[in-house]
Amino acid sequence: MDYLKGYKVFRDDPEWGKKTLTGTLLFLSTMFLPVLGQAVLVGWQALILRRAVRGEDSPLPRLDFDTQYLGKLLALGFKGFIVRFVWSLPVMVIGGGLFVCAYLGIVVAAVGGAQELGEDAAGISMVCCCSASFLILMPILVLLSLPANVAAMRTELTDDLNRGLEFGEVMRFTKAMFGPLLKGSLVLWLVGSLLSFVGLLACYVGAFAVAVAGMAAQAHFVAQVYRAWVEQGGEALPVAASDV
Numbered sequence: 001m002d003y004l005k006g007y008k009v010f011r012d013d014p015e016w017g018k019k020t021l022t023g024t025l026l027f028l029s030t031m032f033l034p035v036l037g038q039a040v041l042v043g044w045q046a047l048i049l050r051r052a053v054r055g056e057d058s059p060l061p062r063l064d065f066d067t068q069y070l071g072k073l074l075a076l077g078f079k080g081f082i083v084r085f086v087w088s089l090p091v092m093v094i095g096g097g098l099f100v101c102a103y104l105g106i107v108v109a110a111v112g113g114a115q116e117l118g119e120d121a122a123g124i125s126m127v128c129c130c131s132a133s134f135l136i137l138m139p140i141l142v143l144l145s146l147p148a149n150v151a152a153m154r155t156e157l158t159d160d161l162n163r164g165l166e167f168g169e170v171m172r173f174t175k176a177m178f179g180p181l182l183k184g185s186l187v188l189w190l191v192g193s194l195l196s197f198v199g200l201l202a203c204y205v206g207a208f209a210v211a212v213a214g215m216a217a218q219a220h221f222v223a224q225v226y227r228a229w230v231e232q233g234g235e236a237l238p239v240a241a242s243d244v
Helices: 005-012 016-029 036-053 067-116 119-144 146-158 167-176 178-201 206-231
Strands: none
Touching: 005 016, 005 206, 016 036, 016 206, 036 067, 036 146, 036 206, 067 119, 067 146, 119 146, 119 178, 146 167, 146 178, 146 206, 167 178, 178 206
């Protein structure tokens, strides 16, 4: 399984620059119109997923400022956005609790270190603790997010909100494909984190451009997992149209 296939497909698209710019502006629009720009991009990602499942890797679906087209993507993406949000609520609660515990632990360690080692040593210790906490907590959150990714995939493939809310089916798929899902999600998280760091150095806006490419990468990864699931005898979903 080629976990990074989506990045390659994105870069090979003849209009990747234009689509990156449009996606970046849509991400930035959420600062003024929360959710809307992100939901549009989720709709675009759904079309990438459907094409990838059918073997239609290139070119990627169009992404431009055609108002009518963006409205269709919004209607399509809103379903996947809702499903992912519902499934992510427990992850948010657990993740929030873990981050609070980690933060309190770091503060206690910093205060104790300042008293025993001095402020400079305590500062270095705090940075190390923060880095260690991030490297430990983020993979845990990636693990907890697997069912949400599967649920969103089911809705985006079928354009059916109910498919993503079928708890038993989502958990059955997650359990059966746990290995590839976890490995691929960790690889994409690691690569995405590194690219986002580079993007932040590029006047911050570069992080949004990286996120656009990351959505294509995620869609192609999930498509590969779904195809593997079907090849193993899993339920084949009714895939909706590859365009709007």
